[in-house]
Amino acid sequence: MVGNSLSPHGGELIERVIDPARAQKEVQGLTRIPIRGQLARECINIAYGFFSPLEGFMSKADVDSVVKSMTLASGYVWSIPIVFDMSDAEIREYGLKVGDVVVLTYQDNPLATLEVEEIFAYDKESMAKHVYGTTDDKHPGVRRTRAYKDKFVGGSVTLVNPPKINPPFDQFWYPPRALRERFAQRGWKKVVAHQTRNVPHAGHEWLMKGAWFSANADAILVNPVIGEKRQGDYIDEAIILTHDALRKAGYFKEDIHMTSLLLWDMRYAGPREAVFHAIVRKNLGCTHHMFGRDHAGVGTYYDTYAAHRIFNELPDLGIYPVKTLEWWYCPECAGIAYEEQCGHTEKAQKFSGSLIRSIIEDGVKPPRLIFRPEVFDIVMECAEKYGNGSPFVTESYLQRGDPVMTIPPL
Amino acid sequence: MSEELFRINIWINEDRYEKLRDAGLAEMSKDVLAGLRVIQVPTTAAQRDAFLARFPNAKCDTATTKTIELLPRAVKDSLLDLVLKKRSVDVAAEYLESLG
Secondary structure (H helix, E strand, C coil), rough: CCCCCCCCCCCCCCCECCCHHHHHHHHHCCCCCEECHHHHHHHHHHHCCCCCCEEEEEEHHHHHHHHHHHHHHCCCCCCCCCCCCECCCHHHHHCCCCCCCCEEEEEEEEEEEECCCCEECCEEEEEEEEHHHHCCCCCCCHHHHCCCEEEEEEEEEEEECCEEEEECHHHCCHHHHHHHHHHCCCCCCCCCEECCCCCCCHHHHHHHHHHHHHHCCCEEEEEEEEECCCCCEEEEHHHHHHHHHHHHCCCCHHHHEEECCEEEECCCCCHHHHHHHHHHHHHCCEEEEEEEECCCCCCCCCCCCHHHHHHHHHCCCEEEEECCCCEEEEECCCEECCCCCCCCCCCCECCCHHHHHHHHHHHCEEEEEEEHHHHHHHHHHHCCCHCCCCCEEEHHHHHHHCEEEECCCC | CCCCEEEEEEEEEECHHHHHHHCCHHCEEEEEEEEEEEEEEEHHHHHHHHHHHHCCCCEEECCCCCCCEECCHHHHHHHHHHHEEEEEEECHHHHHHHHH
């Protein structure tokens, strides 16, 4: 039996970042393999310990165990395969074999080394079925799984060139050790994490406030996921700056609220992704994680509260799931009300992130009780400054490249 | 058992309210969110699917509100024009037909 409750996960914060003075020499003469954004973000997460206890991309034994039993081969709970895929042609082209060390490049510059420990095939249909509970191609996680190339390469990853996180995201970049130190400086022992990929409306605000009460927490960590975007999503700048604006505008006190970012491409794996979020936030130093309705879900693939129930089937993960039901607007209460408390169920006016986006898309300013005016103003500012006039992801926003981070020349 | 309906929310800003008022249809809109008014165009499941296929950035919020969200503003404007013309919210079929 392993100690799943240890924090960081596995009991040790994994850090695989090479001394910059040695980096140039370390990559000299190595085969360079360019990688896409998802893999670059995962290299960074492995190297800084966001994914502790992972030290690299998964071996076949780990993948198989994660897929079938939601644990690593070592026994630690882990719910999402973290894999490095390559086509047979690429493997031939680079002459890749077990025992090689290669340098992975992103934006044409060295990012990390990969020690090739295993090259293997895996049944992608089985992976999709187990992880997502479906093989429906409309599920974005299933599509991502099917798009993986022929083979997976397992092996340790070491960062040789730290990313430069670009404004306005740089102020929110805290790898786990730095964030843990920040919590300690502020005297925060109990921190409840908020997962988001949305601009906050009043339902989110009250979800956070309710979780803070429920956990008797010192603070809330808002940890937006920044990764691949789809057209129609809010732009990343709007998401992170509006969350920070809630504190700056006084809806949260300075000493109980903080925003930091997570580089991650959402899998929309519902309950399995909830477990993944809990483990990553534990690695950041959080003690609690809030889970509302339909956490990390998409479409109708998961029951509304599947992400609540999955924790009942798992050992103590060392991060307590704060499970909350729905917040709505109640015209009788004349404010935001909680499903378990408000007795005016039939008069409840429900709303969601999509509904608020729809209001804004229609050129209408949402009511201040539902959407804080300071948040609306930041959304509109971000539209002008970063989104070519739109707060939502458009083709032109996507074509601008990856504005979040730059890998500088070594 | 009656067929489940999904709604398209046409949120009412000042311009849209003026159009409704001028047509004597202001009362057709209703308060659904903290005083924010909306015209709701019902769709069948088949019509919902047709809208989602035609406008891939739109989505049906099946979890919370049972509404089709994130249709382009121009689509909402066209639907509202049809509502004003027919003096009815049952315009989804006619709109889809107009798309060919």
